[in-house]
Amino acid sequence: MILSVRDLKVSFRTHDGPVRAIDGVSFDLEESEILGVVGESGSGKTVSLLAVMGLITDPNATIEGSIRYKGRELVGLSRRELRRLRGNEIAMIFQDPMTALTPVYTIGWQIAEQIRAHRGVSKAKAMARVEQLLAEVNFPNPHEAMSRYPHQLSGGMRQRAVIAMALSCDPALLVADEPTTALDVTVQAGILDLVRKLRAKHKSAVVFITHDMGVVSELADRVMVMYAGRVVERGTRTELFSDPRHPYTRALLGSIPPLTGQKPRRLPAIPGSPPSLLRLPQGCAFGPRCPVRYEPCETGKPGLGSDAHAAACFRVAQA
Amino acid sequence: MFYAILRRFGQMLFVMFGISVIVFLIFFATPGADPAARIAGRNASPEVLAAVRHSFGFDQPLYVQYTRMMEKIFVTGDLTSFVNRGWKVVPAVMDSIPVTLSLVFGAAVLWVVVSIIIGVVAAATRDSWLDKLLMALGLLGISMPVYWLGEVMNLITQSRYHDSWAFSWVPPLGYKNFSDDPKGWFLTLVIPWITLAILYIGIYGRVLRAAIIESMQEDYIRTARAKGLSETRILFRHALRTSLIAFVTLFGLDFGALVGGSALLTEVVFGLHGIGKLTYDALQNLDLPMIMATVMYASMFVVIANAVVDFVYILLDPRLRAS
Numbered sequence: 126m127i128l129s130v131r132d133l134k135v136s137f138r139t140h141d142g143p144v145r146a147i148d149g150v151s152f153d154l155e156e157s158e159i160l161g162v163v164g165e166s167g168s169g170k171t172v173s174l175l176a177v178m179g180l181i182t183d184p185n186a187t188i189e190g191s192i193r194y195k196g197r198e199l200v201g202l203s204r205r206e207l208r209r210l211r212g213n214e215i216a217m218i219f220q221d222p223m224t225a226l227t228p229v230y231t232i233g234w235q236i237a238e239q240i241r242a243h244r245g246v247s248k249a250k251a252m253a254r255v256e257q258l259l260a261e262v263n264f265p266n267p268h269e270a271m272s273r274y275p276h277q278l279s280g281g282m283r284q285r286a287v288i289a290m291a292l293s294c295d296p297a298l299l300v301a302d303e304p305t306t307a308l309d310v311t312v313q314a315g316i317l318d319l320v321r322k323l324r325a326k327h328k329s330a331v332v333f334i335t336h337d338m339g340v341v342s343e344l345a346d347r348v349m350v351m352y353a354g355r356v357v358e359r360g361t362r363t364e365l366f367s368d369p370r371h372p373y374t375r376a377l378l379g380s381i382p383p384l385t386g387q388k389p390r391r392l393p394a395i396p397g398s399p400p401s402l403l404r405l406p407q408g409c410a411f412g413p414r415c416p417v418r419y420e421p422c423e424t425g426k427p428g429l430g431s432d433a434h435a436a437a438c439f440r441v442a443q444a
Numbered sequence: 445m446f447y448a449i450l451r452r453f454g455q456m457l458f459v460m461f462g463i464s465v466i467v468f469l470i471f472f473a474t475p476g477a478d479p480a481a482r483i484a485g486r487n488a489s490p491e492v493l494a495a496v497r498h499s500f501g502f503d504q505p506l507y508v509q510y511t512r513m514m515e516k517i518f519v520t521g522d523l524t525s526f527v528n529r530g531w532k533v534v535p536a537v538m539d540s541i542p543v544t545l546s547l548v549f550g551a552a553v554l555w556v557v558v559s560i561i562i563g564v565v566a567a568a569t570r571d572s573w574l575d576k577l578l579m580a581l582g583l584l585g586i587s588m589p590v591y592w593l594g595e596v597m598n599l600i601t602q603s604r605y606h607d608s609w610a611f612s613w614v615p616p617l618g619y620k621n622f623s624d625d626p627k628g629w630f631l632t633l634v635i636p637w638i639t640l641a642i643l644y645i646g647i648y649g650r651v652l653r654a655a656i657i658e659s660m661q662e663d664y665i666r667t668a669r670a671k672g673l674s675e676t677r678i679l680f681r682h683a684l685r686t687s688l689i690a691f692v693t694l695f696g697l698d699f700g701a702l703v704g705g706s707a708l709l710t711e712v713v714f715g716l717h718g719i720g721k722l723t724y725d726a727l728q729n730l731d732l733p734m735i736m737a738t739v740m741y742a743s744m745f746v747v748i749a750n751a752v753v754d755f756v757y758i759l760l761d762p763r764l765r766a767s
Contacts, residue, residue, distance in 0.1 A: 180669055204675075212672030219670075224663035227682050228763055238681075239671040274762040290671070 126196075127298055127330045128154040128177070133190035135169075135176050137183060144402045146172045148354040149190075151429075154298070157324060159331045161345030161362070163338065163377070165399050169354040170334045174300050177332075178217055179207040194298065213243040216291035220303040222283035226275040232259075233271030236290045243294050258289040261326075262319060281312035288319060292327060299329045305340060317344055338381055342366055350374050353400055353410035355426075360434035370436035372415050409439070452754070456747045463743040464736070468510050471732050478502075479732055483526055500526075513736060523733045533737045536722060541741070543619050544718035547710065548702045550633055551640035556695065559645045563652025563691075568679055570657060578649065585646030594639045594713030601635055617715035636714045640707060644698065651694060655687035662686075685760070692756050700749030704742030 135147040147169045154160050162170045175181050176188050179199060192199040194215065199207065211217075219225040226235060236258060237251040246254075252271065259267035262285040275283055284304060291299060301320065305313040321344060324331055333344060341348055341362070348365045350358045350373065358371040369375045376395045382388075397414040406412055412422040421427075421439045429437040472479060480497040481488070488496075497503050501512060516523035517534060525531040562582065566575045601611040614635060620628035659665065660683050668678045708720030719738060726734035758764050 178670060180666060182669070208672045208674065210672070211670055217670040219663065219667060221663060225667045227664040227668065227686070229685050229761060238673070242672055242674075242677075276763045287667070290667075 126153060127156050127158075127194065128152075128332075129191075129193040130173075130177065131191040131193075133173060133176060133188070133192065135172055135181065135186060135188050137187075138185040139403075141403050145405075146354055146402060147176065150351070150354075150356055152349055152356065152359065154330050154332065156297075157328045157330055159320075159324060159333055159344055159346045161341035161348045162332060162334045162351060163336065163341055163348060164351035165336060167353075167399055167402070168351040170351050171302055173351075174217075174302065174332060174334060178211060178215060178300060179204075180211075180217075209243075212239050212296075213294045214296050215298045215300065216294070216296035218284075218287055218291050218299065218301040218304045221307045222280055222287050222304075223307065225287055226283060228275055231272050231274055232278070232286045236286070236293050239290055240293050254293065255289075258293055259286070261292070261323070262286070262289045263315075264289075280308055281315065284308060284312075284316055285319070288316070288323070292323060292329075295327055296329055299324075299331045300334075301331060302334045303336070304333075306335070306337070313340075320344065338377060350377070353405060354402060355410065355437065356429055357411065357438070358436040359429070364434040368434070370434070370441045371411075371438050372417055372440070373411050374436070376414075376416075409437075452751055456751060459747050460740065460743050464514065464740055465510070467736060467739045468513065469506075471730075471735065472502075472509060473506055479526070482730055513733070516733075517737055517740060523737065525731050525734055527729050527731045527734075533733045536734070537719070537737050537741050540717060540719045540722045542622070543716050544703060544705070544707060544711070544720065546619075546622065546629065546633055547636055547640065547716060547718060548699065548707055550637040551644070552695075552699055552702075554637055555641040555644040555648060558641070559648035559652060560691075562645065562649035563656060564679065564684060566649065566653040567656035567660070567683075568675075575653075579653070582646035582649045585642045586650075588642065589709075590639060590643060591709045591713055593642065594636075594710060597635050597639050598713065619716050619718075636710055636716065639713070640702075640710045648691060648694065652687060652691050655690045656683050659683040659686045689757065689760055692753055692760065696749045696753030696756075700746035703745040703749070705738065 130153075131151050133147055133150045134145065136143050136145040150169070150173050152160065162174070164170045172181070177192055177194075177199070179202070181188065188200055190200065194210065199210075226232070230238075233252060233255050236255045237248065240246065240251040240254055241248070244251075255271055256267045259270050264270045264282070264285060270278075270282075270286075275286075278286065284307075288304070304320075305316050308316065317340065320331060320333070323329070333340070335341060345362050347361050348359065349356055350365070350371065352373050358365065358369070358374045360368075365374065366378070369378055373395075380393050380395060382392055395414055400406060400410055400413070408424050409415070409418070409422045409427055412418045415422065417440050419439075425439070427437045427439050429435050480493055480500065480502050483500065484493050484496045501509055504512075513523065521532070521534040523533045525533055525536075562578050566578045569575045598617070601614040602617065605611050606614065613631060615628060615632050618632060620632055622629040656679070660679075665678060665682060668682045673682075703719070705718075705720040705723045707718060708724050710716070711718040711720045712724070719741065722734065723738040723742070725731075726738060
């Protein structure tokens, strides 16, 4: 077990009162496994993984629960200890490669900086490693690319550079926060391919955050669906796609337009919009938009249970 | 690169040419502003006026007058003052340059170093009591007019507490040549440097703090944290470097203006006969050749300072290098 998150809660103090962005999230990650985390904007997928990285710097945030990395508790770990893990054993790839790199330094310098922060190697050695990494992420001319500035590269190339940087210290855990959202579809496919290949080579476990069901179906071993700060369904990829249980998961899958057969007259959509975290409904957060809600949904919050394939829904528990 | 520098140099010359023409026209060709009338004095007879006009060359076409004046400033250097025909304008400017340069350079070093320290410390300890204290002091520095602050400094160091141990080293007001007396040069300038720098320390410290805090919100700072870098390294290597652009812009403008004569108030308060004082006196007497010469000198410095700023931009930000 690489990562074990138990009952993680993250809340922020705001002008309008406290907001619980993450409300009791639990999940496990095995070695070299890819976990897909799916959800709409604001469902808490990014915040929960920023918490894992120790990257929630907002002084108004409080983090509760337990995050164990290789058995070691990360919540409450000193900043220094966390820093030693970050970039070294736990690395992150961000959503927008356009802004994720410091504009005034070369790609090579920025990757070497990370290597040298964690390994006591000479500059020349670090640079040699950078060249090797850039070749690994399919830069056509890695030696030349090292002396390029971020603005001289295309979006796809920048994301490759960011991935090379994340892999520079052979992390055991890689967190990818929507790494393909800002890219063209063709470039996306290349990046996904790369992640899969690198997982095989580096044996890193990957948490892949996305709102794209298509990406999940291609890449993930297991999937976790989030809604309003909670996990509503989890299971293996096959379980989730062939037997979706939670009404929200079903609605998400139902809103993917079919490629074959008759074209639908209108794209199916989930009625309503996600609730504001400031004014969550009393019962199930998905209740107001749910086609199968009944009395228990108005008052209680359904739990996820402990099954491998589980859905947080009273209807499912009833069946 | 060479071509770019050459082109830039051409632009600088063009700007200075434009300034010289405009200033010349303002003083020599404005209707009703007859320079001969001013020189000849009140109630001058038409004969005297005509004589003056002829002797100063005002009866020549404007372009001839302009060319002659530029020739006398830049080539022969023997342009004389209207106020005192024995007083050569170019050497007077040359004598004032070291005074102003000494004052402004020293103050600039002081304000750049101190404001970077203040800006970085305030940004790093954002919202703490230290940050609030530093920003309040900065505001205080900005709020004190230099002529008032200078006089207070003089009151303290020259008279009231001059005999105490703290200020007995302060020499009388005035300027000493660096080549004659380096120690005297330094000592006479310490108080003027501090006085001039305080205003700019306040402004620059606050600007830099705001710029650093803004950069700290950028995505690449989150990346730097995810890399496992220390907060100190993130602050200096990633946030400060990108924040210096606003700082450099401001510095280029202020430095050019100060060297060009804006340090007048400081010069007057401390009895330093620099460019500011020279320009001020020339304007008081409407001494046109002197005005022409000091304006040309000032514009030269502003133009050079701007060129240097552009060059530093390119050093700081690789994104500007291609164009």
